[in-house]
Amino acid sequence: MKQEIISANGAYSRLDVWFRKKKCIMLVCGKSIEKQNIFAYIQQLPDRFGIRIVRFSDFEPNPRYESVVNGVRIFRRESCEAIVAIGGGSAMDVAKCIKLYSTLQGDGKNGEWLTQVVVPNHIPFLAMPTTAGTGSEATRFSVIYYENKKQSVTDDSCLPETVLMDSNVLRTLPDYQKKSTMMDALCHAIESYWSVNSTKESRAYSKDAIQTIMKQMNAYLANTDEGNAAMLMAAHYAGKAINITQTTAGHAMCYKITSMFGCAHGHATALCNKVLYPWMVENVDRCTDPRGIAYLKNILNEIADALGCRDARSGGEKLAKTVDALGFEVPIASTEQYEELKSSVNPVRLKNHPILLDEETIDKLYHMILR
Numbered sequence: 001m002k003q004e005i006i007s008a009n010g011a012y013s014r015l016d017v018w019f020r021k022k023k024c025i026m027l028v029c030g031k032s033i034e035k036q037n038i039f040a041y042i043q044q045l046p047d048r049f050g051i052r053i054v055r056f057s058d059f060e061p062n063p064r065y066e067s068v069v070n071g072v073r074i075f076r077r078e079s080c081e082a083i084v085a086i087g088g089g090s091a092m093d094v095a096k097c098i099k100l101y102s103t104l105q106g107d108g109k110n111g112e113w114l115t116q117v118v119v120p121n122h123i124p125f126l127a128m129p130t131t132a133g134t135g136s137e138a139t140r141f142s143v144i145y146y147e148n149k150k151q152s153v154t155d156d157s158c159l160p161e162t163v164l165m166d167s168n169v170l171r172t173l174p175d176y177q178k179k180s181t182m183m184d185a186l187c188h189a190i191e192s193y194w195s196v197n198s199t200k201e202s203r204a205y206s207k208d209a210i211q212t213i214m215k216q217m218n219a220y221l222a223n224t225d226e227g228n229a230a231m232l233m234a235a236h237y238a239g240k241a242i243n244i245t246q247t248t249a250g251h252a253m254c255y256k257i258t259s260m261f262g263c264a265h266g267h268a269t270a271l272c273n274k275v276l277y278p279w280m281v282e283n284v285d286r287c288t289d290p291r292g293i294a295y296l297k298n299i300l301n302e303i304a305d306a307l308g309c310r311d312a313r314s315g316g317e318k319l320a321k322t323v324d325a326l327g328f329e330v331p332i333a334s335t336e337q338y339e340e341l342k343s344s345v346n347p348v349r350l351k352n353h354p355i356l357l358d359e360e361t362i363d364k365l366y367h368m369i370l371r
């Protein structure tokens with residue numbers, strides 16, 4: 001599906017066409033949306049176009065299935081006909097699931113929608129990311145939790161058909177969040193590039209994202225409009241890349257670091273990939289990609305090229321230098337924590353990785369990643 005991208009910088013008149021003929025929309029957003037310019041625009045819609053806005057913010061980070069069930073109940077009760085999602089990963093995840101589940105049978109009790117086959121629907125869906133990182137607005141994946149277990153809900157029809165890129169929202173993001181979300185996007189692009197599932201199309205998205213992130217990093221961190229707008233698009237392209245390939249070992253290994261040490265997702269995944277990349281360069285002989293060792297070597301060189309380096313070895317050094325310059329703290333792990341970490345990695349994600357990683361290797365890598 002081709003998504004329509006609407007770029008804005010605090011001015012939203014181009015959205016009028018999308019809203020004008022709708023009677024009732026559900027707005028899925030976090031609790032801090034009042035600070036955003038887009039909120040003032042949305043608040044005027046009832047007067048301007050006679051639209052009813054049903055706001056849904058009753059969900060937490062790492063949203064639960066029950067929150068989605070509640071959202072669907074309200075969506076149906078209020079006869080909403082479209083969904084607008086504004087936020088980071090959690091708001092997107094909830095909105096995607098509300099869209100997918102709202103046309104299924106039953107009321108969703110006892111996890112029933114998790115086992116039903118999703119029937120694609122055409123409920124209009126507009127998404128506006130509030131960080132340049134997850135790329136969730138470009139992917140068919142969403143994650144929710146049922147009985148404390150992670151559930152991946154995946155379907156093409158949960159992709160928003162319209163995306164609003166508002167660089168204005170990045171201006172007020174705290175520095176650490178700006179840095180970590182940017183690194184999440186960079187790691188999506190890099191992992192997708194070397195994924196065994198990569199295609200010509202996905203690699204083109206990855207390359208574009210890596211080059212833009214490296215070129216615009218300083219402008220984005222200095223909070224210029226140009227830097228912010230470019231980083232939003234880079235994160236979107238990195239999202240398009242992982243929509244095709246999914247992520248690999250860097251992401252598989254970062255989740256436990258995030259929950260164990262409380263660091264941001266992008267911070268943790270940056271720490272993992274800055275070690276993984278140079279390690280892979282030295283261990284290409286363990287390649288599992290059916291396209292072969294020579295292919296993988298070439299890919300690792302292409303990633304380096306996108307990072308602005310002449311070969312994979314200097315590419316690895318540049319990535320490490322880039323991460324170090326951001327000042328991310330490296331957590332200290334105890335012997336018990338290392339034990340827990342090495343068995344925490346999702347084997348499905350490892351299957352996407354082009355180099356064989358057994359438990360012993362994963363343990364060794366964690367000892368290189370952490371202190």
Ligand SMILES: [Fe+2]
Nearest residue numbers: 134184188265
């Ligand atoms: Fe990520």
